[in-house]
Amino acid sequence: MNQGIWPAVLGRFEWHELPFVRAWENPTASELIGAGAALIVIIGAIAAIALITRFGKWRYLWTEWLTSVDHKKIGIMYIVLAFVMLSRALIEAVLMRMQQAAAISTPGFLAPDHFAQLFSTHGTIMVFFMGMPFLVGLINYVLPLQIGSRDVAFPLLNSISLWLTGGAAGLMMVSLVIGEFSTGGWSGYPPFTELAFNPGVGPDYWIWAVTLSSIGSTLTGINFAVTIYKMRCPGMRLMRMTLFVWTTLCTSILMIFAMPPLTVATAMLALDRYLGFHFFTNDLGGDMMNYANLFWLFGHPEVYILILPAFGVYSEVVATYSTKELYGYTSLVLATAAIALLSFTVWVHHFFTMGQNADINAVFGIATMAIGVPTGVKIYDWIWTMFRGQVRFTVPMLYSLAFMMTFVLGGFTGILLAFPPLDYLVHNTLFLVAHFHNMLIPGLLYGMLAGYHYWFPKAFGFRLNEKWGRISFGCWVVGFYLAFMPLYVLGAAGVPRRTQGMFDPIFRPWLYVAGVGALILFAALGSLFVQLWISIRERDDNWVFAGDPWDGRTLEWSTSAPPPEYNFAVIPHVHQRDPFYGAKRGNSYAPPTSYSDIKLPKNSVTGPVIGVFGAATAFGLVWHMWWLAIIGVMAIIATVIARSFARDVHKIIPAAEVERTERRWLRAVAEATPIMREVEMTSANQGLAEVSR
Amino acid sequence: MSAGEIKHTGLNLGSTDELTHEQAGSAVFGFWVFLMSDALLFALFFATYGVMLTATVGGPTPASEYKILPAFLETLALLTSSFTFGMASVAMKHGAPRRQLIGWLAVTLVLGAAFLGMELHDFATMFGDGAYPTRSGYLSSFFALVPLHGLHVFFGSIWIIVMMVQVMTFGLDARVKINILRLGLFWHFLDIVWIAIFSAVYLQGLIR
Secondary structure, eight states: OOSTTHHHHHTTOOGGGSHHHHHHHSOOHHHHHHHHHHHHHHHHHHHHHHHHHHTTOHHHIIIIIITOOOHHHHHHHHHHHHHHHHHHHHHHHHHHHHHHHHOBSSOOSSOHHHHHHHHHHHHHIIIIIIIHHHHHHHHHHHHHHHTTOSSOSOHHHHHHHHHHHHHHHHHHHHHHHSSOOOSSTTTTOTTTTSTTTOOSSHHHHHHHHHHHHHHHHHHHHHHHHHHHHHOOOTTOOGGGSOHHHHHHHHHHHHHHHHHHHHHHHHHHHHHHHHHOOOSSOSSTTOOHHHHHHHHHHHHHHHHHHHHHHHHHHHHHHHHHHTTSOOTTHHHHHHHHHHHHHHTTSOGGGGGGGGOOOHHHHHHHHHHHHHHHHHHHHHHHHHHHHHTTSOOOOOHHHHHHHHHHHHHHHHHHHHHHHTSHHHHHHHTTBHHHHHHHHHHHIIIIIIHHHHHHHHHHHHHHSBOOOHHHHHHHHHHHHHHHHHHHHHHHHHHHTTOBSSOSOBOOGGGHHHHHHHHHHHHHHHHHHHHHHHHHHHHHHTGGGOBOTTSOTTOOOSGGGGSOSSOOTTSOSSOOOOOSSSHHHHHHTTTTTSOOSOOOOEEEEOOOSHHHHHHHHHHHHHHHHHTTOHHHHHHHHHHHHHHHHHHHTOOOOEEEEOHHHHHHHHHHHHHHHHHSOOBOGGGTTSTTOOSOBOOOO | OOTTSOOSSSOOOGGGSHHHHHHHHHHHHHHHHHHHHHHHHHHHHHHHHHHHTTOOTTSOOHHHHOOHHHHHHHHHHHHHHHHHHHHHHHHHHTTOOHHHHHHHHHHHHHHHHHHHHHHHHHHHHHHHTTOOTTSOHHHHHHHHHHHHHHHHHHHHHHHHHHHHHHHHHHOSOHHHHHHHHHHHHHHHHHHHHHHHHIIIIIIHHHHO
């Protein structure tokens, strides 16, 4: 393949780049695991295609989902993507824990290079392809419903963002089958990731996957912010919005301001690698410290992009399952805004040891500790919300409680790390790994799972199985403590992070405990899927079509479950905070006096086309297949221009159809039995709450 | 909702087209937010340029490479094009004959192309002097910042062409009007960025 036209067509691809060939040539455990992973991706893709063909669902999938610009469907697709990527990254985590437990004074079963790829993909996926899609998916589903809107401000842009994220995630999966991924960690620090030390395709996969998804996230942030500013229903003043909408607003603003630094950092690294620029090289005036600043100028706000929406979920969940108004609404809003603002003032704490002067470190250390204050305010507000409430320990509530305990613990170790002198001792050790998992597992994952359980009945019309939800919850919590508390000990003892092997048998018991923890976390994910399977099988016992299974307080619960495509037959008028809680005490299920036609955006192929060509461009750039990259870019530009000429972009849902849909729902509401809170977890729950007046 | 209400910053359609004016609120506001994030992109490239200004590694320096006359002519071309685009916006808003709108857009396009031509000529001269981006950190940062603006002007020019075709195809429907409002913001934004480049890159480099 080194002669003729092959280099022009295939770029730098060689047969050796396929993990199967590598495993054939050199059948070690490490290579076989790599080939096995590639095989799983291929079999998974073939199985999915076969199943869809077998059931003849291609047309349905294309018209109802892939080309849809409905915020609810886009939200669900984001969350499906998040679960797929969560599965991969969690398996990688288990492999790493097993390797470290196995490799005490022996090489273990993973080669160092393979181990490095695992921690790089694990981090990249968990941040960009699990965390971001999950929270963007939840926001997509819930935000327009909570502000009484029929969609987001730019529905087509929403679909484009989804597809850019999806294309980037696809690139991550392709990197398992063709070539290899970066060994430079999720932060991709040069000069290690520069051409001089890393000439292969790994860092390029990282650069383009992250760049595609960060462009998608910037557009998402713009979309959500404009939606909140411009699309609220009459009477929905800023201080009447739910806390989830407030945290979404702050997250969106962070996305608008924090994603560009990442784009700049990856673009400059790409210029270095592709065109021989000298931004971060070791020679000719390059300066990697500029990369550290740019990356963490994104990286720290990113932490709050991930965590704030979870704070929003907890605020909804705690208030609903305590049947109480959220305590300290104003202080929660202010605390959220304060955290968002402070998140831009602390980025240097990610590299206290880089060599800047001590005064700078002190300023950033103090700013870091200051973030603990508004976060503490929030914790107290949630506790006071529960105080003397009618607290029910449903699965989302359990996640909220586990979050409060665990997050505070992680916060304490964060305060420790904020001391620059102490950071000098434990930086780059497992202590840090334990700390950020201690923040992000409760502060992101638990929140997303709480939201998943809380809004699932709204999205699909039936409740999730409670028993398996509890089993999964137990595994997530026990698994977390077992997997990460030992890492604090090991880190304090000086074990560096990202180490493929250990040389001191004294670490053995701690590594074994952490390994068991990882397996329990894997079981937690497994039980989530079991729960979904059982819930779907038993759905006929658990329908909540009337739409209000938890005695909800906010507008999304005032629609059927699932809501109609247009969300609200008549745009609601709001007179107070927790509008549905108040409305239920009046005449909230009365039919409107008249129905009118509703105008909605039509499906569009623009999103899928841009996503596919975006991924193709990235793939061409990774492999130096310049023809593919050029075709991809031209196709994207042509698509955007062609779309700007489309004029038939709306459809009308006639008033008669709206009336039929609404009547069917109102009939179901009239037939449903209102239930007390004590039986909301049983089949008696038909989605209608008994209202005490 | 009165037509006199200001829906967004910049030129409002107001009472000239009340229906589109209503829609323009979130459409144009969204574009402002996008420009804010684009401005941040430029800010970071400016910051990087500032940091790397001294990293000339014995190679070409700002004083040896920048020439005031071409930079000044480029500034004139771009600033004038902002004025002509303003005339196009006014023609669009007040329903002037279509050829007036097309004419002003065409003049803007010509000025934009003239700017790009002069800029490319500058770059070619620098390359001829041995001042290319792989020579030093300073030149890397220069060739990331200034051509990034040029790339924006290039895509802005393509956008102008697309809008001229759309005006001829659809006349002034709501989407054409809103997109001309957005394109106007984009074009004026590039002017502001250029003023920053002219002052912080060219003038500052020549003063030393």
